[in-house]
Amino acid sequence: MTITEVPNVAGAIETLESHLHPQPSFDLADHPSPNGREEVWRFTPMRRIAPLLEERANEDREGDPAVAFTLNAPDGVEASTLNRGQAPRGTVLVPGDRPAALADLGCEDALYVRIPANTEVAEPIRLEIEGRDAGRRSNAVHVIVAEPNSKATIVYRHSGSTQQLENIEIDVRDGANLTFVSLQDWADDTLHAAEHTARVGRDATYRHVNVSFGGDVVRMHTNVYYDGPGGSAELFGLYFADAGQHIEHRLFVDHNAPHTKSNIDYRGALQGQDAHAVWIGDVVIRKVAEGIETYESNKNLVLSEGARADSVPNLEIETGEIAGAGHSSTTGRFDDEHLFYLTSRGIDPVEAKRLVVMGFFVDIIRRIGIPDVEERLVAEVERELAASVGAAK
Amino acid sequence: MSLVINDLHVDVLTEDGPKQILKGVNLTINPGEVHAIMGPNGSGKSTLAYAMAGHPKYQMTSGSVTLDGKELNELSVDERARAGLFLAMQYPVEVPGVSVSNFLRTAKTAIDGEAPKVRTWVKEVNQAMGALGLDSSFSGRSLNEGFSGGEKKRAEIVQLQLLNPKYAILDETDSGLDIDALRVVADGVNRYTGQGDRGVLLITHYTRILNYIKPDFVHVYVDGRVVTEGGPELAAKLEETGYDAYIAAARANA
Ligand SMILES: Nc1ncnc2c1ncn2[C@@H]1O[C@H](COP(=O)(O)OP(=O)(O)OP(=O)(O)O)[C@@H](O)[C@H]1O
Numbered sequence: 225m226t227i228t229e230v231p232n233v234a235g236a237i238e239t240l241e242s243h244l245h246p247q248p249s250f251d252l253a254d255h256p257s258p259n260g261r262e263e264v265w266r267f268t269p270m271r272r273i274a275p276l277l278e279e280r281a282n283e284d285r286e287g288d289p290a291v292a293f294t295l296n297a298p299d300g301v302e303a304s305t306l307n308r309g310q311a312p313r314g315t316v317l318v319p320g321d322r323p324a325a326l327a328d329l330g331c332e333d334a335l336y337v338r339i340p341a342n343t344e345v346a347e348p349i350r351l352e353i354e355g356r357d358a359g360r361r362s363n364a365v366h367v368i369v370a371e372p373n374s375k376a377t378i379v380y381r382h383s384g385s386t387q388q389l390e391n392i393e394i395d396v397r398d399g400a401n402l403t404f405v406s407l408q409d410w411a412d413d414t415l416h417a418a419e420h421t422a423r424v425g426r427d428a429t430y431r432h433v434n435v436s437f438g439g440d441v442v443r444m445h446t447n448v449y450y451d452g453p454g455g456s457a458e459l460f461g462l463y464f465a466d467a468g469q470h471i472e473h474r475l476f477v478d479h480n481a482p483h484t485k486s487n488i489d490y491r492g493a494l495q496g497q498d499a500h501a502v503w504i505g506d507v508v509i510r511k512v513a514e515g516i517e518t519y520e521s522n523k524n525l526v527l528s529e530g531a532r533a534d535s536v537p538n539l540e541i542e543t544g545e546i547a548g549a550g551h552s553s554t555t556g557r558f559d560d561e562h563l564f565y566l567t568s569r570g571i572d573p574v575e576a577k578r579l580v581v582m583g584f585f586v587d588i589i590r591r592i593g594i595p596d597v598e599e600r601l602v603a604e605v606e607r608e609l610a611a612s613v614g615a616a617k
Numbered sequence: 618m619s620l621v622i623n624d625l626h627v628d629v630l631t632e633d634g635p636k637q638i639l640k641g642v643n644l645t646i647n648p649g650e651v652h653a654i655m656g657p658n659g660s661g662k663s664t665l666a667y668a669m670a671g672h673p674k675y676q677m678t679s680g681s682v683t684l685d686g687k688e689l690n691e692l693s694v695d696e697r698a699r700a701g702l703f704l705a706m707q708y709p710v711e712v713p714g715v716s717v718s719n720f721l722r723t724a725k726t727a728i729d730g731e732a733p734k735v736r737t738w739v740k741e742v743n744q745a746m747g748a749l750g751l752d753s754s755f756s757g758r759s760l761n762e763g764f765s766g767g768e769k770k771r772a773e774i775v776q777l778q779l780l781n782p783k784y785a786i787l788d789e790t791d792s793g794l795d796i797d798a799l800r801v802v803a804d805g806v807n808r809y810t811g812q813g814d815r816g817v818l819l820i821t822h823y824t825r826i827l828n829y830i831k832p833d834f835v836h837v838y839v840d841g842r843v844v845t846e847g848g849p850e851l852a853a854k855l856e857e858t859g860y861d862a863y864i865a866a867a868r869a870n871a
């Protein structure tokens with residue numbers, strides 16, 4: 225595989241007044257409609273995403289919501305709703321861009337999921353999110369609170385056709401352990417803009433796993449900041465961009481507390497004309513954040529001509545007293561030589577490609593460490609690859 | 618039943634268009650025979666190997682290669698392998714992300730048309746790797762990635778042993794091996810030929826390996842053609858005289 229390696233820390237952008245994270249605000253007036261030349265929008269296909277920048281209410285109809293939500297919460301988990309302005313809604317997430325501000329504005333009743341203190345929920349909490357109409361808007365706000373020393377796994381599965389704005393605020397309180405998996409398995413015509421923001425408490429453990437396969441345009445922010453020392457965040461991602469698809473992941477970790485850890489690891493495969501993947505990793509290490517450790521990595525595997533991967537790691541360091549910081553970004557190509565080698569051993573070409581992509585993804589999946597989730601994701605990847613690369617024999 | 622190369626002409630596809638490399642190669646490898654091919658750098662030995670395996674950069678323009686009667690040119694790369702052809706490459710390709718164990722299982726399944734028995738397979742793999750001096754940690758590593766030159770060559774012979782093709786082309790499998798590794802690799806090849814009905818085309822620059830793997834025939838290859846043939850004694854003679862006389866003769870004929 226041809227690999228181009230971006231140099232380590234030294235090459236990173238080390239500015240503080242970053243243009244990468246505009247001032248968050250609930251006020252729509254603070255988020256004028258972007259024209260596409262802004263740093264944070266310059267990779268996004270503005271014409272295609274235009275409907276998500278308009279102020280629109282939920283386009284539900286009597287007995288026919290724009291998006292159907294099915295929550296499967298095991299015993300011990302509490303689910304209810306929160307109005308605009310009703311705490312804890314708005315505590316962790318303040319909208320960072322126009323779609324996020326619109327999501328909040330357009331959502332009267334946020335879903336509120338509470339995992340009580342000292343509760344360990346063995347079964348994953350599952351939420352099925354099914355779009356029902358590519359022409360209709362859904363504005364979703366979800367508030368998830370993992371109370372102190374609780375432990376749970378949450379799995380979201382997005383499917384179907386819709387125009388969805390989605391804010392998820394996740395409060396991982398002191399000593400809690402939360403794994404959040406978000407699978408984007410949308411139909412080809414879906415538009416999706418999301419902001420997932422987590423606050424990680426003292427000695428808390430947070431894992432966020434993004435799996436983006438479907439959709440016309442998918443643009444996801446994954447943000448993390450800390451609420452005390454000792455917190456750890458792992459942000460994993462897998463994506464597969466097919467012909468014409470735009471999949472954009474923007475990550476922001478704000479090391480605002482000492483002795484915190486973060487690890488970002490995203491891998492994507494691209495195939496087909498105008499398949500476009502964007503990955504922006506941004507880690508800020510504040511002056512107070514002594515003794516932190518961070519690493520961000522993005523790997524792309526380009527399977528055909530005509531596909532494009534943009535990958536930009538940033539590291540903004542305000543203190544010299546850190547335990548470790550680094551980043552890497554590589555783009556490899558599955559080329560004729562790989563194909564020849566594998567097929568010369570009797571493996572048919574489709575299977576060879578599948579083998580390479582599967583190996584590339586499984587590496588990340590195996591790091592999640594929850595067998596049930598791992599198995600499901602392996603199955604999801606196999607299904608996606610059967611559809612996009614060709615069926616397994 | 619044999620691997621028959623008949624008046625084979627091959628072009629390599631370059632950026633400036635096709636360039637003729639093989640200019641009429643004739644060679645028949647019967648089951649149970651070991652044929653050594655020797656020749657100077659650039660004479661087209663790897664071209665012959667790649668063309669037979671079906672590498673897309675090499676084009677058979679005339680002549681034919683048949684494997685037990687099957688015309689190879691009509692088969693895709695994977696079909697040739699499933700028909701019983703194996704190429705141990707001069708420069709094995711690194712394939713990141715695909716583990717050795719997963720690759721071997723997939724290849725074995727493809728070649729045999731059914732998945733190997735789970736219980737015996739792992740043992741078989743470990744045994745084959747052990748015999749070639751690769752410890753079991755190689756199973757979990759990405760295929761050829763970060764392998765030393767010698768480890769890559771050993772891994773090719775592990776595959777030869779596990780896939781057990783009817784005919785094997787070994788392209789400079791002995792290059793870059795230390796003296797112990799050379800013996801280990803030769804033992805692997807001898808186990809394979811020891812079955813009695815396998816054909817081998819051994820491409821090499823060194824008579825050293827021919828002390829371990831006894832060829833039945835030696836072919837000398839210059840500028841895309843076989844210029845002389847003989848038994849093992851020919852290799853010994855080449856060691857003394859070199860290729861100069863053959864190169865001069867080839868030039869005179871051209
Ligand atoms: N892409 C290319 N463009 C031009 N010439 C090429 C190209 N690929 C191969 N050749 C030429 O084809 C000829 C045969 O190469 P080949 O690799 O078959 O030689 P070889 O006999 O295996 O040599 P060695 O002993 O060094 O391995 C060489 O002269 C080589 O330069």
Ligand SMILES: [Mg+2]
Pocket residue numbers: 662663664707788789
């Ligand atoms: Mg060669």
